[in-house]
Amino acid sequence: MTQNVLPYDALLLCSFGGPNGPDDVIPFLKNVTAGKGIPEERLAEVGEHYHGFGGRSPINAQNLALVAALRAELDARGLRLPVVWGNRNWHPYTVDTLRDARAFGATRILTLVTSAYASYSGSRQYREHLAAAVAELGEEAPRIDLLRPFFNDPGFVRANLEAIEESAAALDGGLPGAHLLYVTHSIPHTMQDASAVTGPGYREQHEDVRATIDAALAERHGVAVESSLAYCSRSGDPRTPWLEPDVNDRIAELAAAGVRKIVIAPIGFVSDHMEVAFDLDIEAMETAAAHGVAAVRAGTVGVRRVFVSGLVDMILERAARERGEAAPSPTVGALAAFPDAAPPGSCRMRHGEPTGIPVLGGDDD
Numbered sequence: 001m002t003q004n005v006l007p008y009d010a011l012l013l014c015s016f017g018g019p020n021g022p023d024d025v026i027p028f029l030k031n032v033t034a035g036k037g038i039p040e041e042r043l044a045e046v047g048e049h050y051h052g053f054g055g056r057s058p059i060n061a062q063n064l065a066l067v068a069a070l071r072a073e074l075d076a077r078g079l080r081l082p083v084v085w086g087n088r089n090w091h092p093y094t095v096d097t098l099r100d101a102r103a104f105g106a107t108r109i110l111t112l113v114t115s116a117y118a119s120y121s122g123s124r125q126y127r128e129h130l131a132a133a134v135a136e137l138g139e140e141a142p143r144i145d146l147l148r149p150f151f152n153d154p155g156f157v158r159a160n161l162e163a164i165e166e167s168a169a170a171l172d173g174g175l176p177g178a179h180l181l182y183v184t185h186s187i188p189h190t191m192q193d194a195s196a197v198t199g200p201g202y203r204e205q206h207e208d209v210r211a212t213i214d215a216a217l218a219e220r221h222g223v224a225v226e227s228s229l230a231y232c233s234r235s236g237d238p239r240t241p242w243l244e245p246d247v248n249d250r251i252a253e254l255a256a257a258g259v260r261k262i263v264i265a266p267i268g269f270v271s272d273h274m275e276v277a278f279d280l281d282i283e284a285m286e287t288a289a290a291h292g293v294a295a296v297r298a299g300t301v302g303v304r305r306v307f308v309s310g311l312v313d314m315i316l317e318r319a320a321r322e323r324g325e326a327a328p329s330p331t332v333g334a335l336a337a338f339p340d341a342a343p344p345g346s347c348r349m350r351h352g353e354p355t356g357i358p359v360l361g362g363d364d365d
């Protein structure tokens, strides 16, 4: 493959954003939950999680570290591609970053969204957000393309596998006999259903990663791995069904079935942000201790070299396709690579009805 990033002249890392201090917490939560119907009590509770960490989410520092790691990997390969960072819910906002990027001359920007799996929250909502930023900039706007969801990218899966192996080594007797509990963010059933309209859904994407890692572990360690997928961080109206089992319920169930050690593998999250730092490292760990289960939490992919290097491979492949060259999208697991342009109607919450909300990277409205 040619080591060439053209036609792109910048890479945008587009993420969720998070508060940097106590005064940011409430305005941040208002941004996130505008029009979502999340109960006051849930918001107050999540606010407390942030205040417990000094009002600061770890996510911004983690994204800056990823920006630095991407720059280092691009540099190491002799590729000239400025990397910039913008968020959906907090400073630096995407629209401001794009305005700056345009001012320094970027006209064609490839965007990497920090969600590995496709759903409304992890894909379409970002595409609506980017379309709004482009609309706001008008004539000034650079042209934006998006990288496809990367859950089955070989580098992402490999980085998760390595993190699981490293954490399992801390358990008495290691991996053999441990239950491998994969965890991701819960979403409402309606969002799960919307994610499965044009391709494999959110749950199925995770199940594919689980099967791939289980098989690799069995092969590398010569042990059959017992595993399951659980969910964390549900919110919304308690009467609305969300994906289950909750990680805490699942830990209790495993304990009741005689499991004495578990590895919690947060494959749904790319870095140790609030859901990981609170819902897993504090809550789920307390649940495990209360049930007499020895638990370790595997690292998130973060800035692991194999993950970052896989992202740069994806950038090169996409650039080549934009130049009209044939470039494959390598994947692991049973699912094919997601298309570069999201299929019409994908991850649309009220599928079938026009939403009137413009999206980037696969328009269907």
Ligand SMILES: CC1=C(CCC(=O)O)c2cc3nc(cc4[nH]c(cc5[nH]c(cc1n2)c(C)c5CCC(=O)O)c(CCC(=O)O)c4C)C(CCC(=O)O)=C3C
Residues within 6 Å of the ligand: 016, 017, 018, 019, 029, 032, 033, 036, 038, 042, 043, 046, 057, 058, 059, 114, 115, 116, 119, 121, 122, 185, 186, 187, 188, 191, 233, 234, 235, 236, 268, 269, 270, 272, 273, 274, 275
């Ligand atoms: C699938 C998914 C990901 C994973 C994909 C990815 O990694 O991007 C994700 C990431 C994140 N979610 C985050 C924070 C929040 N999410 C909320 C609310 C919600 N998330 C949802 C889903 C997801 N969210 C959903 C369906 C809701 C209900 C409201 C709605 O339909 O949108 C709320 C409101 C309070 C609450 O309800 O909990 C907050 C504060 C942060 C920042 C963390 C930090 O600061 O470190 C990150 C990375």
Ligand SMILES: [Fe+2]
Residues within 6 Å of the ligand: none
């Ligand atoms: Fe969220």
